Amino acid sequence: MIVQVYADDIIFGATYENLCNEFSKMMKSEFEMSMMGELNFFLGLQIMQTSNGIMIHQQKYIKELLKKFSMDSSKPIDTPISPSTKLVMDDGSSSIEERTYRGMIGSLLYLTASRPDIVFRVGLCARFQSKPK
Amino acid sequence: MEQNNTNRSEIRAETVSKPGSPNNQAEDRPILRTWKHQKSHPLDQILTDLNSGVQTRSRLKNFCAFYAFLSHIEPKNVYEALTDSDWIVAMQEELHQFERNQVWHLVPKPKDRTIIDTKWVFRNKLDEQGTVSRNKARLVVQGYNQEEGIDYEETSAPVVRIEAIRILIAFAAHMEFKLYQMDVKSAFLNSYLKEEVYVMHPPGFENNEFSNHVFKLDKALYGLKQAPRAWYECLSNFLLENGFRRGKVDNTLFLKLRGNIY
Numbered sequence: 454m455i456v457q458v459y460a461d462d463i464i465f466g467a468t469y470e471n472l473c474n475e476f477s478k479m480m481k482s483e484f485e486m487s488m489m490g491e492l493n494f495f496l497g498l499q500i501m502q503t504s505n506g507i508m509i510h511q512q513k514y515i516k517e518l519l520k521k522f523s524m525d526s527s528k529p530i531d532t533p534i535s536p537s538t539k540l541v542m543d544d545g546s547s548s549i550e551e552r553t554y555r556g557m558i559g560s561l562l563y564l565t566a567s568r569p570d571i572v573f574r575v576g577l578c579a580r581f582q583s584k585p586k
Numbered sequence: 587m588e589q590n591n592t593n594r595s596e597i598r599a600e601t602v603s604k605p606g607s608p609n610n611q612a613e614d615r616p617i618l619r620t621w622k623h624q625k626s627h628p629l630d631q632i633l634t635d636l637n638s639g640v641q642t643r644s645r646l647k648n649f650c651a652f653y654a655f656l657s658h659i660e661p662k663n664v665y666e667a668l669t670d671s672d673w674i675v676a677m678q679e680e681l682h683q684f685e686r687n688q689v690w691h692l693v694p695k696p697k698d699r700t701i702i703d704t705k706w707v708f709r710n711k712l713d714e715q716g717t718v719s720r721n722k723a724r725l726v727v728q729g730y731n732q733e734e735g736i737d738y739e740e741t742s743a744p745v746v747r748i749e750a751i752r753i754l755i756a757f758a759a760h761m762e763f764k765l766y767q768m769d770v771k772s773a774f775l776n777s778y779l780k781e782e783v784y785v786m787h788p789p790g791f792e793n794n795e796f797s798n799h800v801f802k803l804d805k806a807l808y809g810l811k812q813a814p815r816a817w818y819e820c821l822s823n824f825l826l827e828n829g830f831r832r833g834k835v836d837n838t839l840f841l842k843l844r845g846n847i848y
Contacts, residue, residue: 454842456830457754458821459746460814461773466758466765472844473766483824485771492765496748500755500765507759509752566748 464492498566511567518560522553534574546586554585657710658718664706664790667723673708676723681791684725687775690785690801700737701800702785703728704807725788726809737783743814744837754839770821774806774813777820783810 454467454476463480467473480486493500497514500507519525561575661667668674684690695701704725711720732738758765770776783803787793806813822832825840833839 454830454844455754455757456825456840456842457746457751458818458838458840460743460817461770462767463769464751464754464765464767466754466763468761468763469844470764472842473764477766477768479828480768480770484773484776486768487771489767489769492767495751495767498748498751502764507755507765509755563748566752 459496462495464495466492497563509567511564514564518564521560522557533571534577536573538577540577540581542584543586549585551583551585555582558582657721660708660710667706667708668790672721673723676708676721677706677725677788677790680723680725681788683772683775687772687805689775689805689807690803692796692799693784693802695798695800696784699782699784700731700733702731702737702783704785704788705809706789724808727783727785727807729809729811732783732811736781738781738810738812741811741815743818746836746838750836750839773817773821774808774810777806777813777816779803779806779810779812779816781812 454472455465456476457464465473465476467476477486477488481488491502493502494513497511499510499513501509516525519527558575558579561571562579565572565575657670657672659670661670661673667677704727707724707726709722709724710718711722712718755765784800785803785807786800793799803810806816810816818838822840826832828842830840830842833841
């Protein structure tokens with residue numbers, strides 16, 4: 454029996470179904486609980502449990518991100534960055550707001566939980582955070 | 587909305603100026619001339635908000651079920667809320683919950699202790715379609731008035747990392763078992779406090795008979811600095827008592843083995 458606690462949210466699972474029932478009964482006797490059933494959404498992570506395995510994605514989170522940074526009409530691109538890209542200090546162009554930029558990087562870092570493929574470019578951007586252009 | 591309004595006024599200006607400009611030739615010009623066919627419905631005749639979208643019957647059903655019993659505005663302060671019966675019910679609900687959980691009791695006002703202010707927070711809960719499904723009033727403590735060492739000591743509480751959840755999911759996939767989820771209703775109201783904390787009467791519900799009394803908290807309230815920690819301790823003690831083992835690396839993971847199996 455495995456139990457994972459996040460503040461007032463609890464995830465649990467066991468190799469035997471009756472252990473789960475026992476646990477939920479025990480918790481309900483002690484605290485006022487609401488049973489939400491199978492795990493499908495947790496901390497922005499969407500989880501699909503099928504007989505073939507478990508799939509995770511963060512589609513909702515991504516859509517919210519695009520809306521938040523008003524990029525929901527931007528053009529999707531297959532290759533996010535060329536591996537030979539070099540970020541340099543460039544005083545030619547005008548600066549953008551540092552706060553928003555840092556917010557973007559932080560949000561994208563959280564996204565790496567389900568998208569390890571963007572780790573490289575997010576890491577690259579994260580190395581240059583002062584006076585973004 | 588704003589954009590609509592400007593559009594609307596522009597169009598209105600156009601329709602006004604058209605019949606107005608040939609004013610001196612109005613006698614010989616037939617009136618029919620002004621009844622020009624318009625492609626789109628004039629905006630100033632549209633009653634509802636253009637952004638509200640299409641109403642379907644199934645949506646309306648849900649809407650009607652709650653419409654009469656819920657307030658659609660979120661009051662800014664308690665005085666505004668006290669004018670609305672729906673919000674008074676919501677506030678009473680919250681206070682009843684305190685009663686049920688035995689969160690606090692009245693004591694005579696202690697000297698040389700800080701009495702922390704309380705505040706109401708009003709939120710409308712929306713359902714998936716975005717209609718108001720619940721009025722929620724929550725009494726919170728203004729934790730920034732707490733003094734370290736007197737009103738609280740430790741405040742840190744462990745939370746799980748998303749990577750840990752990913753590993754748990756991978757493990758569940760490997761062992762082929764299902765994961766379930768549940769949540770604790772008003773979790774903080776379950777956890778006992780170690781420190782003595784005194785709070786003021788909830789605004790709007792002051793009892794004049796006990797005006798020189800204050801509430802002493804037995805359990806945590808929202809907004810207290812130590813509330814998350816108190817809750818974590820409460821839950822982990824309960825689990826440890828019931829034969830669970832705490833994870834050595836991830837303190838928010840609890841294990842219970844039966845023989846050699848999970």
